Amino acid sequence: MVTLTREACEEYAQEVQKLSTKLMELIALSLGLPENRFNGFFKDQTSSIRFNHYPSCPIPHLALGVGQHKDIGVLTVLAQDDVGGLQVRRKIDGEWISVKPTPDAYIVNVGQIMQVWSNDKYESVEHRVMVNSEKERFSIPFFLTPAHYTMVKPLEELTDDQNPAKYRACNWGKFFITRKGSNFRKLNVENIQFYHFRVSNMKKRGGVHRKITHLTVSTSLSFLSLKIMVLYIIMKSLLAFIF
Numbered sequence: 726m727v728t729l730t731r732e733a734c735e736e737y738a739q740e741v742q743k744l745s746t747k748l749m750e751l752i753a754l755s756l757g758l759p760e761n762r763f764n765g766f767f768k769d770q771t772s773s774i775r776f777n778h779y780p781s782c783p784i785p786h787l788a789l790g791v792g793q794h795k796d797i798g799v800l801t802v803l804a805q806d807d808v809g810g811l812q813v814r815r816k817i818d819g820e821w822i823s824v825k826p827t828p829d830a831y832i833v834n835v836g837q838i839m840q841v842w843s844n845d846k847y848e849s850v851e852h853r854v855m856v857n858s859e860k861e862r863f864s865i866p867f868f869l870t871p872a873h874y875t876m877v878k879p880l881e882e883l884t885d886d887q888n889p890a891k892y893r894a895c896n897w898g899k900f901f902i903t904r905k906g907s908n909f910r911k912l913n914v915e916n917i918q919f920y921h922f923r924v925s926n927m928k929k930r931g932g933v934h935r936k937i938t939h940l941t942v943s944t945s946l947s948f949l950s951l952k953i954m955v956l957y958i959i960m961k962s963l964l965a966f967i968f
């Protein structure tokens with residue numbers, strides 16, 4: 726049995742954070758930006774680590790370890806054991822492809838924030854985790870996320886008249902709180918995602934954006950009904966006063 730101490734976790738977090746900083750510098754260079762372009766976003770970063778345990782499951786085809794999703798952060802640096810189960814969705818045909826575990830290697834996922842920052846030059850991949858009928862599995866993802874006050878939007882250097890911003894700005898802290906506090910399952914809608922802020926999605930009425938902004942929509946609706954009620958009361962008193 727392996728015992729994880731707080732010190733070991735903290736040391737691991739610090740090291741993987743350093744690795745992520747290095748990766749962000751390389752990504753900046755790959756986008757033709759100065760190496761330190763992203764550093765400012767991570768001064769008060771909200772990054773986190775998760776310890777995933779997937780117990781073995783006698784009927785694996787009826788269960789999923791983690792349902793299909795795109796990571797919401799900037800990057801995910803994932804450590805996994807040798808059991809396997811992670812699958813990524815191939816874009817061209819939607820086929821689920823198993824990611825073979827490579828010893829002593831990390832898997833790095835591009836998250837939705839990176840996709841927004843790069844105005845779609847980098848794309849976040851959809852993935853899920855299958856369970857194993859005999860073996861339990863462990864994985865440790867590190868989610869690199871910016872300071873809570875960061876306005877997530879395409880970088881200005883990567884947009885111009887020919888290539889306009891594909892996403893509207895969104896406050897990361899508010900996004901995260903909305904996501905965590907959402908009762909999306911009860912409402913049978915998808916939880917909030919950065920791709921809901923795509924300009925093209927937002928134009929479509931009745932599209933995904935309308936679904937996920939139910940909070941805003943219902944708030945404005947109740948505000949509207951309140952206004953109608955007040956107007957009704959005023960009218961009634963006015964009529965009562967006149968007649």
Ligand SMILES: O=C(O)CCC(=O)C(=O)O
Nearest residue numbers: 777791805811854864866
């Ligand atoms: O366990 C894995 O391999 C991936 C887990 C994952 O996708 C996540 O926690 O976001």
Ligand SMILES: [Fe+2]
Nearest residue numbers: 794795796852
């Ligand atoms: Fe994930």
